[in-house]
Amino acid sequence: MKQSLPIALLTASVFFCGACATKKYVHQTVDPVSGKLxxxxxxxxxxxxxxxxxxxxxxxxxxxxxKDETALNATNERAVSADSRAGxxxxxxxxxxxxxxxxxxxLGDLKNVVANLDDYKQVAxxxxxxxxxxxxxxxxxxxDLDQMAGSQNQYKRFFIxxxxxxxxxxxxxxxxxLSRRRADAVVEYLVAEHDIPIxxxxxxxxxxxxxxxxxxxxxxxAKNRRVEVMLFSADQNLAQNGPSAxxxxxxxx
Numbered sequence: 485m486k487q488s489l490p491i492a493l494l495t496a497s498v499f500f501c502g503a504c505a506t507k508k509y510v511h512q513t514v515d516p517v518s519g520k521l522x523x524x525x526x527x528x529x530x531x532x533x534x535x536x537x538x539x540x541x542x543x544x545x546x547x548x549x550x551k552d553e554t555a556l557n558a559t560n561e562r563a564v565s566a567d568s569r570a571g572x573x574x575x576x577x578x579x580x581x582x583x584x585x586x587x588x589x590x591l592g593d594l595k596n597v598v599a600n601l602d603d604y605k606q607v608a609x610x611x612x613x614x615x616x617x618x619x620x621x622x623x624x625x626x627x628d629l630d631q632m633a634g635s636q637n638q639y640k641r642f643f644i645x646x647x648x649x650x651x652x653x654x655x656x657x658x659x660x661x662l663s664r665r666r667a668d669a670v671v672e673y674l675v676a677e678h679d680i681p682i683x684x685x686x687x688x689x690x691x692x693x694x695x696x697x698x699x700x701x702x703x704x705x706a707k708n709r710r711v712e713v714m715l716f717s718a719d720q721n722l723a724q725n726g727p728s729a730x731x732x733x734x735x736x737x
Contacts, residue, residue: 604643608635608715612670613706616651619665621673629670632713633678639717644680646670647712648689651705656691664689670711 610632612625621629636642648667650659667687674680697704 603718604641604716605718606714607639607642607717608632609713611710611712614666614709614711616653616705616709617662619662619669621669626673626677629673629713630677632715633674633680636678636680636715639715639719641718642684643716644674644685645712645714645716646674646685646687647714648687649694649708649710649712650692651708652692652695652700653705660689660691662689663691666709666711670713 610628612621612628614620614625615622636644646667648663648665648670650663650666654662664687667689671682671685671687674685675682692708695704696707696710
């Protein structure tokens with residue numbers, strides 16, 4: 485019994501020392517691996533953060549690209565619309581230019597035509613009458629104007645004189661205005677119905693001046709409510725014969 489005690493102690497000591505050695509070995513073996521695992525975990529976390537940041541950056545880039553695409557589409561639509569409007573404006577400008585060229589050419593012809601008024605001879609005339617205090621053209625007046633205006637087609641160099649008149653009833657100012665309205669009605673009809681250029685027409689309202697008859701009878705007053713229309717031409721071969729298309733309405737309105 486005395487000998488077995490030291491053996492037991494020795495056995496315990498050996499076991500304890502072995503256990504300590506095993507524990508130390510385990511620490512030496514496991515700790516580096518654990519450290520590496522921690523490093524790997526840290527790197528993984530960093531990579532995860534990097535991936536998250538990259539993903540956020542990609543999302544922001546995608547949003548920016550979508551906004552840029554929307555803006556680009558809007559800009560493209562505005563550009564197409566502006567190009568269309570520009571094309572239409574150019575078309576209108578070309579038309580306006582053509583009309584301006586035509587008017588310029590006509591005005592040039594007119595300047596040459598009126599360079600010497602002594603060359604112009606009266607080749608046609610008509611007188612249209614109006615009802616009392618009226619500036620409306622009657623059907624008879626329109627027919628007379630149609631007949632006279634049709635004769636201007638044979639002339640290249642011409643102009644038309646339109647003179648409006650009234651009877652003696654009423655004030656001077658009122659009759660002057662009324663005579664201009666009557667002359668305007670004739671000019672408007674010639675331009676609208678016979679395409680006579682407005683610059684070839686000379687119009688004036690003379691009120692109660694130059695009466696056809698000074699008498700105050702109803703018939704005389706009716707004759708004075710009139711517009712005299714005269715066609716002049718400088719085409720010598722046609723104008724030499726003098727007024728060849730005189731037309732007088734003569735009717736009492």
